[in-house]
Amino acid sequence: MVTAAADVTDVFVVGGGPAGLGAALAARARGLSVMLADSAHPPIDKACGEGLMPAGVTALGRLGVPIGQLRTCAFDGIRFIEDEIVAEARFPGARGLGIRRTDLHRALAQAAAERGVITRWGSRVEAIDDGGVRVDGKKIACRWIIGADGHNSQVREWIGIRTPARARRRAGLRQHFRVRPWSDLVEVYWHPLGQAYVTPVGSEEVCVAVTGARRTVRISDLAQVFPALAKRLEGASAASAVRGGISTSVRLRSVTKGRVALIGDASGSADSITGDGVSIALRQSFALADAIAQDDPRHYQRAHAKILLMPLIMGRLLVLVGEHRRLRARVLAALASRPRIFARLLAVHAGAASPAEIGLDTIAALGWRILAARAPVRRAS
Numbered sequence: 001m002v003t004a005a006a007d008v009t010d011v012f013v014v015g016g017g018p019a020g021l022g023a024a025l026a027a028r029a030r031g032l033s034v035m036l037a038d039s040a041h042p043p044i045d046k047a048c049g050e051g052l053m054p055a056g057v058t059a060l061g062r063l064g065v066p067i068g069q070l071r072t073c074a075f076d077g078i079r080f081i082e083d084e085i086v087a088e089a090r091f092p093g094a095r096g097l098g099i100r101r102t103d104l105h106r107a108l109a110q111a112a113a114e115r116g117v118i119t120r121w122g123s124r125v126e127a128i129d130d131g132g133v134r135v136d137g138k139k140i141a142c143r144w145i146i147g148a149d150g151h152n153s154q155v156r157e158w159i160g161i162r163t164p165a166r167a168r169r170r171a172g173l174r175q176h177f178r179v180r181p182w183s184d185l186v187e188v189y190w191h192p193l194g195q196a197y198v199t200p201v202g203s204e205e206v207c208v209a210v211t212g213a214r215r216t217v218r219i220s221d222l223a224q225v226f227p228a229l230a231k232r233l234e235g236a237s238a239a240s241a242v243r244g245g246i247s248t249s250v251r252l253r254s255v256t257k258g259r260v261a262l263i264g265d266a267s268g269s270a271d272s273i274t275g276d277g278v279s280i281a282l283r284q285s286f287a288l289a290d291a292i293a294q295d296d297p298r299h300y301q302r303a304h305a306k307i308l309l310m311p312l313i314m315g316r317l318l319v320l321v322g323e324h325r326r327l328r329a330r331v332l333a334a335l336a337s338r339p340r341i342f343a344r345l346l347a348v349h350a351g352a353a354s355p356a357e358i359g360l361d362t363i364a365a366l367g368w369r370i371l372a373a374r375a376p377v378r379r380a381s
């Protein structure tokens, strides 16, 4: 069903990644006509850890994106590993989902086409103004513009919203390996140079993403930097080329200007170590569709701030921990010795419990364990 005329639509979405497609689907569910343009063609690939948190899985279901037929692998929680320290926690109830980025994109794009979103793949949006956007040399008139054009957002620039000069940026790489997943948890391996996350994405495949602050650990360095992980991957052949990306922790002062709204990485983001980017974007899409239906940008501004707050805090804490070896050893040791505290923190991170439910007793107990933990000291590598 196509509801927009060729050059007029209620909503125009700039960018067709997970955020843009999520926003388009949520707006269509509100009965709005939607047009979307992306300069690339589906399925669009991107460096990503490819783990969808439980809240993201729920959001996909709410958007009506069928994932039952796709090659995926469910996971039940997180395991942190550094040397001999292993700390793990499971989600309460719902499961996360490992899914190849291209498969996720294909499913979202197909759902958008089926719901009547008019898609212009291979079309770059050149400019926007009050009443519309310019794409392929033509003006499309619209009431609302959604900037879903990623962390280097031009829409953000066009409406004059600046990113803070000191926004945290970390480099990331990802590659797939053909091997049977050895765990039903996403594993995060820690090292002074960065982290490696392993997400099961199929019955015979894992996605390995590596992020670092000062310099990126190359995938070919895995054996030196993450020997325990390299051992797991011994004999496994690469199932994709290495792809690089940037992970940022950014909070913007505003995510709307008039009837232009930013979503996904364009609207600020939590570090990729949270594994939350896609879930955040999908959750934002409902809030934005509500705001458009009510014609109230402030509704989205408030909801957006709420959705991004906890992932940002969590991302900043994890990056801080990653950068300080002694603190990291103490925190990991404390989480390992108090799995129930780790499980409570993970429940909040997964959206299954509110931050208020962490409780002062938990914070005090964790603080005490961190102070009391014997942090194994090892020589610099």
Ligand SMILES: Cc1cc2nc3c(=O)[nH]c(=O)nc-3n(C[C@H](O)[C@H](O)[C@H](O)COP(=O)(O)OP(=O)(O)OC[C@H]3O[C@@H](n4cnc5c(N)ncnc54)[C@H](O)[C@@H]3O)c2cc1C
Binding pocket: 014, 015, 016, 017, 018, 019, 020, 037, 038, 039, 040, 044, 046, 047, 048, 049, 050, 051, 052, 053, 123, 124, 125, 126, 148, 149, 150, 151, 154, 171, 172, 173, 174, 209, 210, 211, 245, 246, 247, 263, 264, 265, 266, 269, 272, 275, 276, 277, 278, 279, 281
């Ligand atoms: C190393 C790494 C690991 C990560 N791991 C995870 C993880 O495990 N789980 C998770 O949920 N998230 C993860 N993330 C974060 C996640 O990848 C992002 O949050 C997510 O891709 C954001 O989606 P988006 O749609 O906002 O942006 P993007 O996916 O970047 O999409 C933006 C789109 O806009 C298009 N575009 C840009 N400009 C224009 C224009 N002018 N006209 C038309 N189109 C345009 C681009 O072609 C692109 O397709 C990770 C990120 C990194 C870097």
